[in-house]
Amino acid sequence: MKAIECIGLNKVYGENVAVDSLSLVVEHNKMTGIIGPNGAGKTTLLKLIAGFLKATAGEMRVFGEAPFNNLRVSANAIFIDDRMVFPSSLCLDDICRMAARVYANWDHKLARGLLDYFALNPKLCHAHLSRGQKSTVNAILGLAAHCPLTIFDEPTLGMDVGVRRDFYRALLKDYMQHPRSILFSSHMLLEVEDILEDIVLLKDGYKVLHLPLPQLTEYAVGLAGNSDALCALTENREVLHTRQISSCFSYVVIKNDLKRGDLQQAQLSGVDITAVPAADLCVYLTEQRKGGIDDVFSQTKSVANR
Amino acid sequence: MMYLAKPSLWRIVKAQYAFKLKAHIGVFASLVAVNLLGIALSLSFSSQFGISMGQIWLSMRSISNEAVLWVTVLWAFVVAVLLTTKDYSDLDFTFVSNCISHNLSNAVLLITWSIAAGTFAALGAVLLRLVAFFVFPDDAIVAQNVFLAPLELVVGAAVSSMYMLLAGCIGYLGGKLMQAGSLLALLTPLFALAFAMLGGGGEDVLRGVQSITGFIMHETSLLLFVAKSLGTAGLIFGLAFLLSHDTEVKRQ
Amino acid sequence: MIVLWLLGLAWFGLTVYAVGKLGVSVTRQHLQWLLIGHLITLLVSPFALHLLPTERFAPIVDAATLSDARVANRELLQSALRGRPSSVTGVHRTREWRFPMSGLALTVIGAVPQLPVVIEHKTGRDGIVEVALYRTPSIQDMVDISRQIPLPVELSFSVNALTVVQPVARGAHFLRFSPDAPAQALLLALEPQGVLPSVSLRGAQVLYIRIPANVEIKDPDPSLLFVDREGP
Amino acid sequence: MRLDADTMKPIYLQIAEWLETQILSGKIACDEKVFSQYQLAEMFNINPATAAKGLSILADKGILYKKRGLGMFASPDAKAQILDQRKGEKLKHLVLELVLEAGRLGIAEAELTEMMRQANEELKGEVQS
Numbered sequence: 074m075k076a077i078e079c080i081g082l083n084k085v086y087g088e089n090v091a092v093d094s095l096s097l098v099v100e101h102n103k104m105t106g107i108i109g110p111n112g113a114g115k116t117t118l119l120k121l122i123a124g125f126l127k128a129t130a131g132e133m134r135v136f137g138e139a140p141f142n143n144l145r146v147s148a149n150a151i152f153i154d155d156r157m158v159f160p161s162s163l164c165l166d167d168i169c170r171m172a173a174r175v176y177a178n179w180d181h182k183l184a185r186g187l188l189d190y191f192a193l194n195p196k197l198c199h200a201h202l203s204r205g206q207k208s209t210v211n212a213i214l215g216l217a218a219h220c221p222l223t224i225f226d227e228p229t230l231g232m233d234v235g236v237r238r239d240f241y242r243a244l245l246k247d248y249m250q251h252p253r254s255i256l257f258s259s260h261m262l263l264e265v266e267d268i269l270e271d272i273v274l275l276k277d278g279y280k281v282l283h284l285p286l287p288q289l290t291e292y293a294v295g296l297a298g299n300s301d302a303l304c305a306l307t308e309n310r311e312v313l314h315t316r317q318i319s320s321c322f323s324y325v326v327i328k329n330d331l332k333r334g335d336l337q338q339a340q341l342s343g344v345d346i347t348a349v350p351a352a353d354l355c356v357y358l359t360e361q362r363k364g365g366i367d368d369v370f371s372q373t374k375s376v377a378n379r
Numbered sequence: 380m381m382y383l384a385k386p387s388l389w390r391i392v393k394a395q396y397a398f399k400l401k402a403h404i405g406v407f408a409s410l411v412a413v414n415l416l417g418i419a420l421s422l423s424f425s426s427q428f429g430i431s432m433g434q435i436w437l438s439m440r441s442i443s444n445e446a447v448l449w450v451t452v453l454w455a456f457v458v459a460v461l462l463t464t465k466d467y468s469d470l471d472f473t474f475v476s477n478c479i480s481h482n483l484s485n486a487v488l489l490i491t492w493s494i495a496a497g498t499f500a501a502l503g504a505v506l507l508r509l510v511a512f513f514v515f516p517d518d519a520i521v522a523q524n525v526f527l528a529p530l531e532l533v534v535g536a537a538v539s540s541m542y543m544l545l546a547g548c549i550g551y552l553g554g555k556l557m558q559a560g561s562l563l564a565l566l567t568p569l570f571a572l573a574f575a576m577l578g579g580g581g582e583d584v585l586r587g588v589q590s591i592t593g594f595i596m597h598e599t600s601l602l603l604f605v606a607k608s609l610g611t612a613g614l615i616f617g618l619a620f621l622l623s624h625d626t627e628v629k630r631q
Numbered sequence: 632m633i634v635l636w637l638l639g640l641a642w643f644g645l646t647v648y649a650v651g652k653l654g655v656s657v658t659r660q661h662l663q664w665l666l667i668g669h670l671i672t673l674l675v676s677p678f679a680l681h682l683l684p685t686e687r688f689a690p691i692v693d694a695a696t697l698s699d700a701r702v703a704n705r706e707l708l709q710s711a712l713r714g715r716p717s718s719v720t721g722v723h724r725t726r727e728w729r730f731p732m733s734g735l736a737l738t739v740i741g742a743v744p745q746l747p748v749v750i751e752h753k754t755g756r757d758g759i760v761e762v763a764l765y766r767t768p769s770i771q772d773m774v775d776i777s778r779q780i781p782l783p784v785e786l787s788f789s790v791n792a793l794t795v796v797q798p799v800a801r802g803a804h805f806l807r808f809s810p811d812a813p814a815q816a817l818l819l820a821l822e823p824q825g826v827l828p829s830v831s832l833r834g835a836q837v838l839y840i841r842i843p844a845n846v847e848i849k850d851p852d853p854s855l856l857f858v859d860r861e862g863p
Numbered sequence: 864m865r866l867d868a869d870t871m872k873p874i875y876l877q878i879a880e881w882l883e884t885q886i887l888s889g890k891i892a893c894d895e896k897v898f899s900q901y902q903l904a905e906m907f908n909i910n911p912a913t914a915a916k917g918l919s920i921l922a923d924k925g926i927l928y929k930k931r932g933l934g935m936f937a938s939p940d941a942k943a944q945i946l947d948q949r950k951g952e953k954l955k956h957l958v959l960e961l962v963l964e965a966g967r968l969g970i971a972e973a974e975l976t977e978m979m980r981q982a983n984e985e986l987k988g989e990v991q992s
Contacts, residue, residue: 156549535814
C-alpha cells in the first residue's frame with residue numbers, strides 16, 4: 074500500500090516555486106527522512122501532504138485520496154512542527170483530551186508516560202512552556218496520536234541534546250511497536266540518519282534522490298590523493314564535490330560506479346578510497362554554492378597578495 | 380498495520396466545538412466585562428431633563444439599556460472577526476479538521492456565543508436597574524418598566540440573541556473576506572459605494588438598507604422574527620463559508 | 632456618585648496594575664469563577680429587584696386617579712373653607728402639629744404665597760392649637776410625585792405666636808427606566824403601550840389651623856381665610 | 864551498546880561485523896537463533912530496516928540461515944566461514960601493501976619471494992629452538 078503518491082507536484086507562491094514538478098511514492102509503514110537545505114521546499118511538501126496547502130499543479134494522493142481539505146486524510150495524519158497553535162488558556166491535559174477525542178488510535182498511557190518522563194506537569198499551560206518544552210510537548214502529541222501518517226517538521230527545534238536523544242529513541246521504539254508511515258524533516262541528518270529507513274533529498278523544490286539509507290551510504294565514494302591521479306580517476310565520472318587540500322593533494326567525491334579494476338588502480342596510484350557519510354553526501358548533493366567555503370578565503374588572499 | 384480511521388464529520392465538529400468553547404473562555408470573560416461596561420455606559424449616558432414646579436425643581440433621569448445592547452452587539456461583531464484571525468482559525472487545524480468541520484464548529488460556536496450574549500444583554504437590563512438603585516441613592520424611582528415581566532425578559536433575550544447572531548455573522552463574513560485577501564476586503568466597500576453612487580445616489584441605498592433592516596426588525600411575530608434573522612444569518616454565514624472553502628492553512 | 636465612580640476607577644486601575652506587575656496569571660479557573668459569579672448575579676437580579684424598599688418608588692397613576700386628583704386640586708380650598716378639607720377623594724393630610732396655648736389671642740405670622748391658611752374655631756375650649764397640612768397629589772407625566780416632594784413647610788410656636796416658615800426651594804430627582812428595547816420592538820405590537828401623556832399637575836395645599844373657641848386671632852392678616860360654617 | 868559514529872563504515876556493515884564477532888567469540892553458537900532485526904534496532908538505536916540489511920548480508924554469505932517464521936540462525940559452519948573470510952581479507956591486504964612497498968623500494972619479485980622464504984625459515988628455527 075502506498076501512503077503517499079505524488080506526480081508532477083507543483084506549488085507556487087507568487088514568483089517563488091516552492092515545489093517543482095515533484096514525483097514521489099512513499100510506501101506505507103516506512104520511516105522516511107525529508108532532507109534538504111533551508112528553502113528546499115521540505116515544509117511546503119509536508120504541508121501539501123498534510124492537506125494544509127493546495128497544489129498549484131500535479132496530483133497528490135495520501136492513502137489514495139487527495140489530501141487538501143479532506144477530513145479523512147486529516148483524521149489519519151498529524152502534522153507536528155514548532156508553529157502548532159494551542160489555546161493559551163488550556164493545560165496540557167486538556168490538549169491531550171482533545172487529541173484523544175479526534176484521533177482514533179490515541180495512546181493516552183504513552184502521552185501521560187512521556188509527559189511524566191520529561192517532567193511536564195499536565196496541569197501546565199502550553200503558553201507558559203519554554204521553546205524546548207513546547208517542542209517536546211508537540212513531539213509527544215505526534216507520538217501518542219499513533220496516526221497512520223505522522224509528520225514531523227523539524228520537531229527538535231529548541232530541544233537540548235538529551236531530550237533530542239530520548240525523543241529519537243522513543244520515536245524508534247514506538248515505531249517498532251506501532252509501525253506506521255512517518256515523515257521526518259530535518260536539516261540535521263547526522264542525528265537522525267540511524268533511525269531512518271528511507272531518505273528523500275530535496276533541493277530547490279525538486280527531488281534529488283529517494284533511496285533507502287544503506288544505499289545512500291554506497292551512493293558515492295570519497296577519493297583522497299594526488300590531484301593528477303585523481304584527475305585520471307574522475308575522468309568521465311560524475312564529480313559531486315571537490316576540495317583542494319594542498320597544492321597537489323585533493324579530495325573528490327564521485328558517484329560510486331567504480332569497478333574492481335578501478336579500485337585496484339586507485340590503490341596502486343596511492344589514492345585513498347573512503348565511504349562518504351550520508352549527512353555529508355546530502356550536503357554535497359544540495360550545494361548551491363560554487364566550490365567550497367575555502368575558495369572565498371583563497372580568493373581574498375590572492376587579491377591581498379596582488 | 381494501523382487501520383485507517385473513518386472520521387464522522389459530526390463527531391469532529393462536536394469535538395472542535397467543545398474544545399473551542401473551553402479554549403476561548405476568555406471570550407466569555409470579555410462578555411462579562413462588556414456587560415458591565417454597557418451598564419456603566421447606560422448609567423453615565425442617561426438623559427436628564429428638569430422642570431420647575433414653583434419652589435421645587437424636578438429632575439427626571441432616563442436610563443435605557445440600549446447601551447448594554449449595542450455594546451454587546453459590537454462585542455459579537457468583534458469576537459466573530461477575531462474568530463477568523465489566524466491564531467483562532469488555525470487552532471482547529473492543529474488536530475483533525477477540514478474546512479467544513481472548521482466552519483460548522485465556528486457556526487455552532489457563534490450561535491452559542493450569541494445566545495449567551497443575548498441573555499446577558501437582556502438580564503443586564505435588570506442588573507442595570509438594580510445597580511441604578513444604589514448608584515443614585517437620592518433619586519426616587521418611577522415605578523414603570525422597573526420590573527420586567529418574565530415574558531418580556533424571554534422575548535428580550537431571544538430578540539437580542541438574534542441581533543448578536545446577525546452581528547456575529549456579518550463580522551465572520553468580514554473577517555473571512557479580510558483573510559481571503561486584503562485586496563478583496565478593500566475593494567468590496569469601494570464597489571458597494573461606487574454602485575451606490577451610480578445607481579441613483581445614496582438615498583436609494585439607504586432606503587434599501589432600511590428595507591432590509593426593516594424586514595427583520597419590524598416583525599411582530601417572534602417566530603417569524605427568529606426565522607427571518609436565522610435565515611439572514613445563515614445566508615451571510617454561507618457566503619463566508621463559500622469564500623473560505625478553499626483557504627489554505629498557513630500556520631505561521 | 633462621583634466618589635463612587637472614582638472608587639470604581641481606582642479599583643479597576645489597581646486590578647490592572649496587580650495583574651500586570653505582580654504577574655498574577657489569570658487562569659481558566661479564575662475566568663470560570665468570574666463567569667459563574669456574573670451569571671448568578673444576573674439571574675438573581677430580577678428577584679433582588681423585588682426586595683428593594685418600596686418607599687423609593689413613585690407610582691404611576693391611572694386615568695381615574697388623575698381625574699380625581701384634578702377635582703381634588705380644584706376643590707381642596709373650597710372644601711377647606713367649608714370645614715371639611717379631607718372630604719375630597721385624593722386629599723391627604725401630610726403633616727400635623729399640636730401646640731398647647733395659654734392666652735386668648737393667637738398671632739399667625741408669615742403668609743406664604745401658594746399656601747392658603749384656613750382657620751377654624753373649634754367648639755371646645757381645650758387650649759390646644761391643631762395645625763394640619765392638606766394636599767392633593769402632584770402628578771408629572773402620570774407619575775405621582777407627591778411623596779417625593781413634601782412641602783417643606785415648618786411651623787414654630789412661641790408665646791402664642793404661630794410662625795409659618797417660608798419653604799426652602801429644593802429639588803426632587805427622579806429616575807425612570809426605558810422599556811427593554813429589543814423586547815419592546817415585538818411586545819409593543821402585542822399590546823400597544825403608548826407614551827405617557829405629558830400632564831403636569833401641581834398639587835394644591837392648605838394649612839388648616841383649628842383654634843379653641845375662646846381664642847381670637849390677633850391682627851388678622853388679610854390673606855388668612857376663615858371657615859365659613861354653613862349651618863350647625 | 865553503541866556504534867562507532869566516527870567510522871566511515873555504513874551501519875549495516877558494522878552490524879554484520881558485530882554479529883560475526885559475536886559468533887567468533889562463541890557468544891552465539893552454531894544453529895542458535897541470532898538477534899532479530901527489531902532486537903538489533905533496539906540495541907543499536909537504528910531503523911529495523913537497516914538492521915535487516917545487516918542480517919541479510921550475513922545470510923547472503925551463508926553465515927546465517929533463515930527458518931521460516933522462526934528467524935535467523937547461525938549456520939553450522941558459521942565460525943569457520945568467518946575465520947576463512949577474515950583471513951583471506953587481511954592477508955590479501957597485507958600482501959598488497961608488501962608488494963606496493965617493494966615496488967617503491969625497487970625490489971624485484973624474485974628477491975621478494977626469497978625474503979619471504981627466509982623469514983619463514985627463521986621463524987621455524989626460532990620455534991624449534
